[in-house]
Amino acid sequence: MWSSLLSPRGRAGFCLRGLFTMRLKTGDFQSLFSDGLNALAEVFEKHQHELRIAGGAVRDLLSGKRPEDVDFATTATPEEMKHMFQRAGIRMINNKGERHGTITARLHNENFEVTTLRVDVETDGRHAEVEFTTDWQKDAERRDLTINSMFLGLDGTLYDYFKGYEDLQNRKVRFVGSAEQRIQEDYLRILRYFRFYGRVALNPGDHDPETLAAIRKNGHGLASISGERIWVEVKKMVIGNHAAHLLELMYILELAQYIGLPPGGNVEDVKQVWKNAKDHSPKPMTILAALFQCPEEVEKMDIRLKVSREEKNLALFLVKYRQELHKSQDEPDSLKPFTDFITDSRELDSQSKLCELLKYRGEEKLLAELRTWSIPHFPISGHDLRRMGITSGKDIGATLQKLRDIWKKSGYQMDKDELLSYVKA
Structure with missing residues (x-):
């Protein structure tokens, strides 16, 4: 795979004072060149400032993937970029990152985030005070991982100062x-x-x-x-x-x-759940739920991580129903316990949560069936019972529940007339 990413001239690459370069020519790389990027490149070239693709986008391109997001780095300072863009009539938006060197330019209905090369002056483990530089290696030096520290020129030249390409090849x-x-x-x-x-x-x-x-x-x-x-x-x-x-x-x-994460997290359960779910696009909380022994541990996790309400509710659901809700022993391939739960449940998005439960357990056949199952419409309403002479709210509620139970036992097949035949006015 790797050799197909390079032009013939670049297969060997070359090193100069720790710098490794080569030429990248792939369809994914060429597809990045929209009207907007071409216009952006012309502005930087006109003002003689270097512009390169940076970080994760370079890693993705070298891995044979088209990056979802593309960030750019430049030798131009934020003030120089603002001056260039203003002279070219280019709109700038959301420039909250200017203090850290990032200017966002909008060209041809696309946003381009361009950041001045930086070095860390002071760090506290969470934030960094930076100053600007024109030294590409110094900027690469402040990045986290070698595979994220590479740059790619718009002519396809890779600039790799810390063996990131070699590490990517060697995984x-x-x-x-x-x-x-x-x-x-x-x-x-x-x-x-x-x-x-x-x-x-x-x-x-x-x-x-x-x-x-x-x-x-x-x-x-x-x-x-x-x-x-x-x-x-x-x-x-x-x-x-x-x-x-x-x-x-x-x-x-x-x-x-x-x-x-809970101090006594059950890692062995996580291994089994991961094995069960990994090929079925599990939600993150489906995997993590295996660590939690009780709802209180979910609550503590939420206090620390501030997950979304949907994520927290999924964790609580899995912790509760992984023990309580089981498939039928008489009909192990039947969806009935799960479809009954959905039709009776007041849980929000219960069908989606049950799909995650089936992933958690590794119930592939039932999962495939439940994904395509749609909630049937219960054909009886309170109005139908009133027309039959039942007027007490309590009696209407009890009768509706009785008919719903009969309807479920029929596999949701009985129609209105069949169900009403069970009603004695």
């Missing part, structure tokens, strides 16, 4: 330079390491011992990171590759206590 996830230093600059990088390990690494246990030692030593720093930032990383990690292994490793490295 290695390494910090740029000192793992401990990178982590102490921003403790969230511990979780980014796990997330990208799940995306890149071929085997679950191929970690550098020095990296794991640095993570264990600095794990306490996660306590100072906001729950929202932690949850963004964790929920991406648990639906990636090696999720069960990575969750187990987080317990081994004593990280769980800092990020809202």
Whole structure:
């Protein structure tokens, strides 16, 4: 795969003072060149400022993927960019990131985020004070992982200062330079390491011992990171590759206590649930629910991570009904216990939650059937019973429940006339 990404001239690449370059020519790369990007490139070229694709988009292109988001880096300062864009009549929007060097330009109905090259002057484990530079290597040096530290010129030239391309080829996830230093600059990088390990690494246990030692030593720093930032990383990690292994490793490295996971999380259950669900696009909370022994642990997790109401309710649902709701022993392939639950339930989005429960358990056949099942319409209303002479609200409610039970036993097949035949006015 890798050789097909390069032009003939670039297969070997070359190194200059630690810099590795090669030429990239792929359809995914060429497809990025819209009218908007071409116009943006012309502005920077006219003012003699370099413009390159940065970070994750470069990693994705080298992996044979078209990136969903493309960020750009430049030698121009924010003030220089504003001057260039104003002279060209280009609209600038959402420039809250200007203090950190980012200007967003809008061309041909597309937004382009362009950030000035930076170096960290001071960090506190959460935030960084930066100053601008024109040195591409210094900017690459401040990034977290080697595979995220590369740049790609608009002519297809790759600029790789820290063997990121080699690591990507070898499916290695390494910090740029000192793992401990990178982590102490921003403790969230511990979780980014796990997330990208799940995306890149071929085997679950191929970690550098020095990296794991640095993570264990600095794990306490996660306590100072906001729950929202932690949850963004964790929920991406648990639906990636090696999720069960990575969750187990987080317990081994004593990280769980800092990020809202229960102290006695059942890692063996997670391994089984991950095996059951991984091929069926589980929601992140479907995997994590295996860690929780009781609703109180879900509540504590929510206090720390501030997950959405939908995510919290799914966790509570799975913790409760993984024990209470079972398929029929007489008819193990029947959906009836689950369809009955849906028609009776006041749970919001109960069908979707039950699909997650079936993923959790590995009930593939029932899952496939439930995904296509639609809730039938109960054909009887209170008006029908009043017309038959039943006027008491209490009697109407009891009769409706009786008829609903009969209707369920018929497999939701009985029509209105058949059901009303059971009513004695």
